[in-house]
C-alpha cells in the first residue's frame with residue numbers, strides 16, 4: 177500500500193507522480209471503509225482527494241497555511257498530515273475532530289465548522305505575514321456552497337487590493353449540501369461550460385507566444401494588465417473585474433493539471449482564484465448518485481450505501497417537516513426560509529409541495545433573517561428554519577430588522593442544545609441567552625413532539641417575533657396526556673407536590689421526569705413544571721411555587737449565562753421570594769464532540785448528576 181508510506185506532513189512529496197492515481201484510490205477506499213463504520217462527511221471528502229494531494233505537493237506544511245472553509249472536507253488533509261489512525265475515533269468523544277483543529281495538528285491553520293470564513297482568515301494571515309516580513313504561502317479553500325455566504329464577498333472585496341500572493345481555491349462541485357442555489361452558482365456554471373472560451377484563450381495565448389520577439393511580450397503585458405484577455409471573451413469577468421486574478425477552470429481530479437495551475441497561482445502578486453471543478457462523492461457510486469444523503473452520513477453498508485442503523489422514532493425535525501406541510505396546505509400566507517439546509521431542517525417536503533413559497537437563500541443566515549423581515553412586511557408569515565449555532569451569525573439582523581420593528585417572523589431553531597459529533601462549532605448552547613435578551617422576542621421550547629406541533633401552530637397565529645427551539649434527533653414521546661392549551665408566558669404543571677420544584681425548559685423536561693423518579697425513590701416530594709416559555713417566563717408559577725417549595729431547580733440545555741435559570745433567579749430575587757434557586761445549565765466553556773448522552777454526563781446535566789447535586793443541596 178502506498179498509503180502506508182504517508183505518516184507525516186510532506187511524506188507525499190516522496191511518492192513518485194506516477195503513483196498518485198493509486199494513492200488517490202487508496203485514500204478513497206480508506207475513507208469509504210472508515211466512514212462506513214464511524215459516519216462523517218463522506219461525499220465532500222471524496223471530491224477533494226486529488227485537490228488535497230495537489231495542494232500538499234505544491235505547498236510546504238506546516239510553514240504554508242491551508243485554510244479549509246467549513247472544514248468538513250479536510251479528511252484527506254488529515255490523512256496526509258499523519259492522522260490516519262485518528263479515523264478510528266473520528267467525531268467521537270475525545271477522538272479526532274471532523275473539522276480542522278489547531279490543537280490537533282500544526283498543519284491545521286484555522287479552526288472552522290461554520291461556513292464562508294476562510295477568505296477572511298486567509299487574508300488576515302497574509303497581512304500578518306507581510307507586516308512581519310515573513311515568507312510563507314496562504315491558501316484558502318472555499319466551496320461553491322460556502323461562496324454563497326456574504327462574508328466571503330466582504331473578504332474578496334478586501335482582498336482585491338492586495339499586492340502580495342494569496343491563493344483562493346474555489347472548489348466547485350455544483351453542490352452545497354443540496355443543489356447549490358443563486359446567481360453566483362449560475363455564473364460558475366457558465367464559466368464551467370465555457371469551453372469555447374477556454375479553448376480560445378489557450379489558442380490565442382499559444383499563437384501570440386509563437387510570434388517571435390513581440391508575442392511573449394504581448395502575453396506578458398496582457399497577464400500584467402487588469403484588462404485580461406479573458407474579458408475579451410467573457411463579459412464582466414466577476415473576479416477579474418474586482419481585481420482578483422482568475423485561473424481555471426481546472427479539472428480537480430487531474431492532479432498534474434491542478435498542480436500546474438497552483439504553481440502558476442503561486443507566481444501571482446496579489447489575490448488569485450483557482451477555480452477547480454470536482455465531483456462530490458467521486459469514486460463511490462451511492463455517494464455520486466446521492467451526494468446530499470452522503471454529505472454527512474451515519475454508518476452504512478458499503479455494498480449499497482444503506483444506513484446500518486436507523487432510528488424508528490420521529491425526530492423533532494420530522495415533526496417540524498410534517499407541521500410545515502400542513503401549514504402549506506392550510507395557510508397560503510405561510511412561507512418557509514432556509515439558509516442552504518432544506519434537508520437538515522426538514523423543509524424539503526415543503527419545498528417539493530410549495531416551491532413558490534419556499535426560499536433557499538444559500539449559506540446566508542444574515543440575509544435569511546432580514547429577507548424574512550421583508551416577507552413579513554410584505555404580508556406573509558415567514559417561518560425561518562435555522563440551526564441554533566448558525567443563527568448566531570444573524571444576531572444583529574434578529575435585533576435590528578425583526579425585533580426592533582416587532583415583525584411577525586417565526587424562528588424554527590433546530591439543533592438547539594448539544595448536537596454531538598460535530599462538536600464545539602455546532603453545539604446549540606447559546607440561543608436561549610442570545611434570543612431572550614432581545615426586546616419583543618418570545619422564546620419557547622417544547623417538552624415533546626406534540627408540543628412542538630402545538631407551539632408551531634401558536635407561533636404562526638401569534639403576532640410578533642417568536643422562536644421555538646428544539647434539539648437534534650429523536651423527539652420525546654412521553655407525557656402525551658399533558659397537552660394544555662398554549663398561553664403566552666405560561667408554563668405547565670406536570671406533577672404538583674411540594675418540597676422541590678423541577679422547573680425544566682424544553683428537552684430537559686424528559687430528564688426532569690427521570691430526576692423526579694430518583695428523588696421520589698429517596699422519599700422526597702417533587703413537583704415538575706414544564707416551562708414552555710423561556711421568555712416571558714411564568715412569574716406566576718414561580719411565585720406560587722415559592723409558597724410551598726423550598727428549592728427550585730431550573731434545568732436547561734443552554735449556557736447558564738443569560739439563560740433560563742438566571743431569569744428565574746432574577747424573578748425570585750427581585751420579588752424576594754422565600755425559595756432557593758439552583759441552576760443546572762451548560763458550563764461556561766465550549767463543549768466538545770461526542771455522543772450526546774456522554775456529553776450530558778460530562779457537563780453534569782444527566783439525571784444522576786443533577787439528582788446528586790440536589791441531594792447535596794438538600795443535605796445542607
Ligand SMILES: Cc1ncc(C[n+]2csc(CCOP(=O)(O)OP(=O)(O)O)c2C)c(N)n1
Pocket residue numbers: 220223246248249289290291318319320321322323349351352353456471515516517539541566569
Ligand atoms: C454558517 C453555516 N451555515 C450552514 C452550514 C451547514 N453547511 C455545512 S457544509 C454546507 C455546504 C457547503 O457547500 P460547499 O462549500 O460547496 O462544500 P461541499 O460540501 O460542496 O464540498 C452547509 C450548508 C455551516 N457549516 N455553516
Ligand SMILES: CC(=O)[C@@H](O)[C@H](O)COP(=O)(O)O
Pocket residue numbers: 246248289471472520591595598648
Ligand atoms: C458541516 C456542517 O455544518 C453540516 O454538514 C452539519 O454537520 C450538519 O449537521 P446535521 O447532521 O446535524 O444536519
Ligand SMILES: [Mg+2]
Pocket residue numbers: 319320321322347348349350351352
Ligand atoms: Mg460544493
